[in-house]
Amino acid sequence: MIPKFDVLTKEEVSQIHEKTMEILETVGVEFTYDPAIAIFKEWGQRIEGHRVYFQRSFVEEMVQKAPASFTLHARNPEKNVQCNHRDIIFTPSYGPPYIYEANGNRRYSNMNDYDNIVKLAGASTNIQATGGNVCEPNDVPDEIKHLKMIYSHIKNADKNFMGSAYGEMGAQDSIEMASMLFGGRDILKKNPALITLINSITPLKYDDRMLAAMMTYAAAGQVNLISSLVMSGSTGPATMAGTITLQNAEVLAGIVLTQCINPGAPVIYGSTSGPADMRTVSLSIGNAETALYTAASAQMARFYGVPSRGGGGLNDSKTVDAQAGYEAMMVLMSAAISGINYVLHAAGIMHYYTAFSFEKFVMDDEIAGMVLKYRKGYDFSDEMFALNDIKEVGPGGHFLYQASTLEKHRQELRMPDLSDRMGYEAWDADGRKDTNTRAKERWQKILAEYEVPHLDEALDKELCAFIERRSQELMK
Amino acid sequence: MIPKFDVLTKEEVSQIHEKTMEILETVGVEFTYDPAIAIFKEWGQRIEGHRVYFQRSFVEEMVQKAPASFTLHARNPEKNVQCNHRDIIFTPSYGPPYIYEANGNRRYSNMNDYDNIVKLAGASTNIQATGGNVCEPNDVPDEIKHLKMIYSHIKNADKNFMGSAYGEMGAQDSIEMASMLFGGRDILKKNPALITLINSITPLKYDDRMLAAMMTYAAAGQVNLISSLVMSGSTGPATMAGTITLQNAEVLAGIVLTQCINPGAPVIYGSTSGPADMRTVSLSIGNAETALYTAASAQMARFYGVPSRGGGGLNDSKTVDAQAGYEAMMVLMSAAISGINYVLHAAGIMHYYTAFSFEKFVMDDEIAGMVLKYRKGYDFSDEMFALNDIKEVGPGGHFLYQASTLEKHRQELRMPDLSDRMGYEAWDADGRKDTNTRAKERWQKILAEYEVPHLDEALDKELCAFIERRSQELMK
DSSP, rough: OOOOOSSSSSHHHHHHHHHHHHHHHHTTTOOOOHHHHHHHTTTTTTEETTEEEOOHHHHHHHHSSSOEEEEEEESGGGOOOESSSSSSSEEEOOOOOEOOOTTEEEEEEHHHHHHHHHHHHHSSSSOOOSSOSOOOOTTOOOGHHHHHHHHHHHHOOSEEEEEOSHHHHHHHHHHHHHHHHHHHHHHHHSSSOOOEEEOOOOOOOEEEHHHHHHHHHHHHHHHEEEEOOETTTTTTTTHHHHHHHHHHHHHHHHHHHHHHHHOOOOHHHHHHHHEEEETEEEEEEESHHHHHHHHHHHHHHHHHSSSSSSSOOOOSSSSSHHHHOOOOOHHHHHHHHHHHOEEEEEEEEEETTEEEEHHHHHHHHHHHHHHHHOOOOOOOOGGOOOOOHHHHHHHOOOOSSSHHHHHHHHHHOOSSSSSSOOOOHHHHTTTTHHHHHHHHHHHHHHHHHOOOOOOOOHHHHHHHHHHHHHHHHHHO | OOOOSSSSSHHHHHHHHHHHHHHHHHHHHEEEEHHOOOOOOTTTEEEETEEEEHHHHHHHHHHHHHOOOOEEOOOOOOOOOEESOOEEEEOOOOOEEEEOOOSSEEOOOOOHHHHHHHHHHOOOSSSOEEEEEOOOOTSSOOHHHHHHHHHHHHHOOOEEEOOOOOOOHHHHHHHHHHHHHHHHHHHEEEEEEEEEEEBBTTEEEEOOHHHHHHHHHHHTTTEEEEOOOEETTBBBBBHHHHHHHHHHHHHHHHHHHHHSSSSOOOOOEEEEEEEEEETTTEOOOSSSSHHHHHHHHHHHHHHTTOOEEEOOOOOOOSSSBBHHHHHHHHHHHHHHHHHHHEEEESSEEETTEEEEOOOHHHHHHHHHHHHHEEEEEEEGGGGGHHHHHHHHHHHHHOOOTSSSHHHHHHSSOOSSSSSOOOOOHHHEEEEOOOOOHHHHHHHHHHHOOHHHHOOOHHHHHHHHHHHHHHHHHHHO
């Protein structure tokens, strides 16, 4: 594997840490949820209303308790994934309410889309987990969306998936369903299977719903992915140094809370910061600044000894065009080489997080395969230099039938799934298909051929009965 | 600026060097040009026919004579560019015989295209030199193409450009024209202005035309960009370690020859290696392997103390679609972060070097702007942390009217030239334009607005008279 790419020097990491401590000590962070305030009071922090002023030593001490690595469990144990400073886990989009179709049309996403996205993630060899909230199932009542979503991940694939962040209720229901799947709450606590996206409200705030979910998951030993989205120039400073520091303060404050509740509870340091477009003050996510925030976040997380989340196939485009391609590649590549561990939005996301595209999903899947190959780097074991073949061929000639070519080309040279390497004549005769067109054919074929992994029937019934009962309670 | 990204460890660099020395000593390199053989004989190397077996100490000693940095001069001295281990120079496509149009049609390129590409490169703030052989002017007789091309660079822009590699004749004519422009051969020798692409013939061979050009430029103190394109699995081993080592042997052999002719003559270590697609045995250039060869080449060049060439907006696509975007970004980004210094094909190239696209040029220009911003990284001077504003805003609120936002957003947050950040409704109302469509509008606008920099009339006449005279001689 290639070495990690550090975009910051050690001194710059220290600078960010120092300024972060100054923010946490002198500005503090607002937690609107009283149970969170009660905990910080217990741990001796200065409180004014809902604002917590952190002691530096307390922050440093508590962050150290968070583990540097852990396993996220999957229904199929062969598909467990590792959260650490070495591996990378790609997951689909998170939260988009729209589907952008190949022809440029827009429509609301629904539960059928949700199932299909989980299936595509289940089928992919580059996407290691099926994520959560992969699109908004707009045809399902709000009260029971989380139940249907969790069930979709369990039913349609056997990879690791995410828990619901819909407050304490969403967390409890997620934990209950995961307990059925993994053999009870005690086993689940020892072997975390749920990971949940907890977002701060920038600047320097956490709300009730997120705090209640976070505290429930922390107590249950499940993984809190604590993320900050600082929008440079809008919800945060326009300066990149200010943005990364503000983000760092927010994420650390969240991590500290999880460690107060359950020291050693697994957490991930999350970043989704990006610039505001200063003409429109809308978020932009497919750009060099986002890619730099991503890379710096990986490094800050290493500094604090916790895994990191960042990056994705991020872009601002409305269609699967060249822009969608180059923006997604820049941000995903930056994440992959800087040592980001968990990637939300690795596939399918469009237009600053507002839409999902099936064509984009398979495009991003190709990009994911490319960056995984890039991360792998060179194999420099002696035989890989192929010196015997180089000597045998000598100047002039070719290597087409040499032993090393026949033996090694499959492992050394990646074949693309979606990208086109045809000559012009063949491409012309094939109807001059662009990536968008080929991608549509590809995801339809993958879905048509996908085999849903077998789910134990008794377990399936138990899950459905739980969903039925909870739905009746929640829809009252 | 961000630190450089090393994809190889120090030990791996040494391994490549050791195996390279073994190749140069035991397999040798074939030079078909007798004057080159005569030189190696003079320098005491073992020769068999046209094959030179290099002594390791000789190679190491001669490569050390090549300079680590030098200036490439431009007609407008403000546009001189630096070849070293810090800066990056982007130049247009090199050599494509076709134009791919926005609608997917293919046609032969001509002299008018050539002029337009030079103008687009002249107008760009991201492309620092206008390159050479930017497309094949198929409507100009072969004998005088080089004259027309050099004149186009002088006339249509005032940036640095390349010399012709059409043997000794191409080199002499290029040097003559550059001498007129820069005030004579002596001045030119002290202040190199021409850089020329010299390609090895893989495996392990150099031909007459390239050697004659290289030797002429080396003697004149101009820059030889010595490049190897190893096609993994076809003209080289399918293994990545074998490919990068074979490439290294070829490039070093070329560098050694330049230093025999003129110790201290400026050279650049060049890489364009990429995999063969093993289904069709055609070259592929938009992929992770090419990106890894690029990054490793930057590192090998640093090891030998010479500037490097690699990367570009490389891709295998036939149209400016998502694939063109993600492939170009991967390779250009890899070049930019690994410390490549001179980038041929940074803008406009399509379909493994066989075609130019005007739409692709402006797309690549945007990518170049993005990677330049990424390379710049963070400014961590104290005021850039914007702590006063973070304190003033506190939890909740926004930064839209804070002092740091108003003062710093322009320098900190890059605004795109081509990428679209509109909302869906605005994009829909604007005709749902994809990147390809917007790019066509953009290059036509740039060309319409471009002002050709003034060229001294007497000099212009002198150049035209030379071209006229040489054309009559060459067309006889």
